[in-house]
Amino acid sequence: MEEEGVVEGVKNNAEEDENKKEKKKRKNRCYGNYKHYYDSRNGGKFNDDPRLQIFKKEWFEDKDCLDVGCNSGIVTISIAKKFCCRSILGIDIDPDRVKDAKSNLRKAVKSICGEKKMRLEGSELKMLKQTQVNGNGILKGYEASVDLRKSVESKSDEGMNGEEIGRRNLGDIVSFKEENFVEAEYDPRQEHYDTIVCLSVTQWIHLNWGDDGLMTLFRKIRDLLRPGGLFVLEPQKWKSYRRKRRISETTILNYKNIKLRPEKFMRTLLEKVCIKFVTSISISLQILLTPDI
C-alpha cells in the first residue's frame, strides 16, 4: 500500500511538473511572443522575409518609424538596413524578445562594421597597388595613407546599394523598448511617427484584450501618426484565431465575445478610427494613410 502511495505521489509530482511546464510554455507564447518566430517563418534567414520584398522604400526612407510588436527585431532591423529610415523604434511586450532584439542589433552592427572594414581594406590595397604602378604623384608616409583612406571611404559609401544604410550607424537608427502597447501611456504631442508597422500582431491583441484592446491599438496608432503618415497593417485571418484561442482562459473568453472580425477592420478603420484607406497591396497586407489634417 505504502509503496503504491509513493508511486502515486511521484506520479502526481511528475504530472504537476508537466502541467507547470505546459502552463509556462503557454504563457510564453500567449502574445505570439515565440522565441524562434523567425526560424519557423523565414527558415532563419535574416534578410529574407518576403514582406520586405513588398514594402516600398518611400514608406520608410528618411522617416521616423515605429514597429509595434517587433518580437526579436529581425524585421525592424531589416527595414532600417534596406530602406534607410531616419529612425525606427521596435516595441514588444515580452522583455525576453526585446533582449533578443537588442542582441540581434548588436550582431547586425558588428557585421556591417566587418563588411565595411573588409571593403575598405580591399579597396585600399587595390588603390595602393594602382598608385605604385602609376608612379606619378605618389604621396608619401602618413599623408598618403590618410588621403587614400578618405578617398576609399567616400568611394565605399558611394558604392552602397539600397540594401545598406550608408554612413550612419545602424545602432543610432534602431532602438528597442519593452512595452505593452495597449496599456502604455503615450503623449501624441511629444511622440510622432511618419510610418507605423503592425505585422501579425492584431490577433494577439484581439485575443488578449478583446475588441476594446484592438480599438485602443488602432486609435493609438492614429494618434501617434503625423498627418499624412502611413499605417502598414498585416492582420491575421479569423481562422488563425480559432487555432490559438485555447492559449489561456482570457483568450477563450475573448474569442467568444469578439464582434469586430478581421474582415471588418478596413471599414472600422475608415469609419470609426478616421484613417484614410489607400491600398491593399497583397491579400494580407493593408496600407493605410491618415488624413492630411
Ligand SMILES: C[S@@+](CC[C@H](N)C(=O)[O-])C[C@H]1O[C@@H](n2cnc3c(N)ncnc32)[C@H](O)[C@@H]1O
Ligand atoms: C507573431 S509576433 C510578430 C512579430 C513581427 N511583428 C513580425 O511580424 O515579424 C507578435 C509579437 O507581438 C508582440 N505583442 C503582442 N501583444 C503586444 C502588446 N500588447 N504590446 C506589444 N507587443 C505585443 C508579441 O510579444 C510578439 O513578439
